[in-house]
Amino acid sequence: MWDGAADIASAVAAGRATALSIAEAAILRIREHDPLLNSFTAVTEQRALARAQAIDDARAAGRPLGPLAGVPFAVKNLFDVEGLPTLAGSKINRDLPPAARDAALIERLESAGAVLVGALNMGEYAYDFTGENVHDGAVHNPHDIERMSGGSSSGSGAAVAGGLVPLALGSDTNGSIRVPSSLCGIFGLKPTYGRLSRARSFPFVASLDHLGPFARNTRDLALAYDAMQGGDADDPACAGRDAEPVLPLLERGAEGLRVAVAGGYFKCRSAEPLAAVDRVAAALHANRDVDIPYADTARSAAFIVTASEGASLHLDRLRTRANDFDPAVRDRLIAGAMLPASLVVKAQKFRRRYRNAVLKLFEDVDAILAPATPCTAPLIGQETFVFGGNEIPVRANLGLYTQPISFIGLPVVAVPVPLEPLPIGVQIIAAPWREDVALRLACALEQKGVVAAKRPAL
Amino acid sequence: MKPRAKHKATPKRTAARVKRRVRPAVKRPVARHVEDAIDALMTASARALGLTIAPLWHKSVRFNLQLVLHHAARVEAFSLHDDAEPAPVFHA
Numbered sequence: 001m002w003d004g005a006a007d008i009a010s011a012v013a014a015g016r017a018t019a020l021s022i023a024e025a026a027i028l029r030i031r032e033h034d035p036l037l038n039s040f041t042a043v044t045e046q047r048a049l050a051r052a053q054a055i056d057d058a059r060a061a062g063r064p065l066g067p068l069a070g071v072p073f074a075v076k077n078l079f080d081v082e083g084l085p086t087l088a089g090s091k092i093n094r095d096l097p098p099a100a101r102d103a104a105l106i107e108r109l110e111s112a113g114a115v116l117v118g119a120l121n122m123g124e125y126a127y128d129f130t131g132e133n134v135h136d137g138a139v140h141n142p143h144d145i146e147r148m149s150g151g152s153s154s155g156s157g158a159a160v161a162g163g164l165v166p167l168a169l170g171s172d173t174n175g176s177i178r179v180p181s182s183l184c185g186i187f188g189l190k191p192t193y194g195r196l197s198r199a200r201s202f203p204f205v206a207s208l209d210h211l212g213p214f215a216r217n218t219r220d221l222a223l224a225y226d227a228m229q230g231g232d233a234d235d236p237a238c239a240g241r242d243a244e245p246v247l248p249l250l251e252r253g254a255e256g257l258r259v260a261v262a263g264g265y266f267k268c269r270s271a272e273p274l275a276a277v278d279r280v281a282a283a284l285h286a287n288r289d290v291d292i293p294y295a296d297t298a299r300s301a302a303f304i305v306t307a308s309e310g311a312s313l314h315l316d317r318l319r320t321r322a323n324d325f326d327p328a329v330r331d332r333l334i335a336g337a338m339l340p341a342s343l344v345v346k347a348q349k350f351r352r353r354y355r356n357a358v359l360k361l362f363e364d365v366d367a368i369l370a371p372a373t374p375c376t377a378p379l380i381g382q383e384t385f386v387f388g389g390n391e392i393p394v395r396a397n398l399g400l401y402t403q404p405i406s407f408i409g410l411p412v413v414a415v416p417v418p419l420e421p422l423p424i425g426v427q428i429i430a431a432p433w434r435e436d437v438a439l440r441l442a443c444a445l446e447q448k449g450v451v452a453a454k455r456p457a458l
Numbered sequence: 459m460k461p462r463a464k465h466k467a468t469p470k471r472t473a474a475r476v477k478r479r480v481r482p483a484v485k486r487p488v489a490r491h492v493e494d495a496i497d498a499l500m501t502a503s504a505r506a507l508g509l510t511i512a513p514l515w516h517k518s519v520r521f522n523l524q525l526v527l528h529h530a531a532r533v534e535a536f537s538l539h540d541d542a543e544p545a546p547v548f549h550a
Contacts, residue, residue: 303526319507328518
């Protein structure tokens with residue numbers, strides 16, 4: 001089924017379909033196609049059917065339905081799901097007791113009528129860009145199952161791109177929403193740092209962690225985003241801003257918005273990202289380049305803050321259960337633990353300086369375009385790829401365009417450019433709290449047919 | 459703000475160009491004294507932190523430590539005033 005969230009909610013509200021039939025169909029699709037994709041780690045069938053029946057009962061009783069009535073969705077398995085241990089892609093967390101309460105964003109989506117159908121595969125402890133996981137197996141890209149989905153929200157990308165669910169949630173510390181969106185050819189929103197509550201999700205790097213939605217069109221992305229906005233005292237980093245709905249603004253078009261292309265560090269020297277950015281820039285009449293200053297240092301600073309905070313989080317597990325980690329993750333975390341604190345503090349000081357410099361750019365532009373990934377989906381197990389004439393490691397470099405942006409918490413919509421044979425994403429980067437600008441531009445591009453989530457031949 | 463540089467690259471042409479110029483991943487030799495220093499840091503840190511590094515992991519941990527120190531050196535080289543404030547929790 002390729003129907004979007006808005007279509008499903010509209011059909012349920014109008015009585016053209018029942019929420020129960022939608023949930024049953026989603027579960028059937030997961031059973032049928034997920035053995036190929038490996039995107040789910042748990043299917044919450046009984047819960048989903050009960051929830052769907054409750055929505056149908058509410059409609060029958062004449063009670064109002066939410067804007068996501070009957071929409072199936074799934075979440076990266078670092079979100080707490082009541083009754084399940086929160087795996088965060090690990091073996092170690094399987095020993096945790098089942099979560100006592102759902103993550104805040106699950107509660108908000110379900111309050112809007114959505115129906116949780118399961119938890120999704122991911123890179124261990126979110127320290128991953130590939131979608132490979134030694135405990136649960138690699139997630140396969142729906143456009144070519146020999147290829148990576150991207151990570152660490154690998155299951156979220158594949159489940160949405162493969163048509164198993166119209167909506168999924170993931171997390172993005174250094175690019176983990178934008179990288180799988182790019183490689184799987186779907187839309188992803190990484191909101192401003194502090195916009196959406198992270199309460200009751202398993203952390204990775206507290207000062208960089210964001211949560212956000214994946215969808216196959218901008219309308220669905222906006223619907224989900226609007227349903228999840230609002231402050232939350234349970235997340236100390238949540239800014240507590242009132243909801244600023246974007247759905248009413250979505251179709252205002254690109255007119256009047258000043259769009260530039262990121263130059264310098266972001267001027268990609270590989271064919272596919274270059275072609276994708278050019279297509280998007282041409283459609284938005286973005287005929288100016290803007291240099292994001294110190295982007296290479298920003299990436300390095302993000303790298304060391306991640307290594308250090310991640311190591312700090314897992315230090316005790318590294319002491320007591322080192323053999324139970326994915327070796328690739330363990331060895332990076334151990335290295336991070338050894339990083340002198342003085343260097344991490346310097347990175348945090350640089351972060352403020354960099355933020356101030358980048359914010360100045362938004363005095364002259366409303367949005368900046370940049371590649372989302374330096375390549376289309378590599379083969380599963382592939383260790384290097386060609387970039388700018390050099391062969392470089394996949395694992396460390398899939399996020400080289402995303403890290404300098406999330407480092408200062410800017411909102412980004414990753415839009416899919418349907419190149420052949422594989423799609424690739426472009427980042428639409430906006431000023432803090434201006435998700436509306438990025439989503440408006442994404443919607444305008446979608447209406448022009450420049451970006452689209454292409455249906456894979458599963 | 460600069461005008462966008464015009465380029466005539468098409469995906470096909472750029473791909474062909476890239477193919478001709480590919481340079482294989484070269485592991486740059488690390489000076490022996492640097493390797494020794496990293497090994498010493500690993501040994502001392504592991505002991506201080508109560509971490510065990512099995513012989514089989516040693517090479518991979520050292521590679522990752524070198525990588526993170528490479529990034530740290532770039533940050534360290536960035537000049538900041540004494541009154542620069544850290545941003546441990548960032549509010550955009």
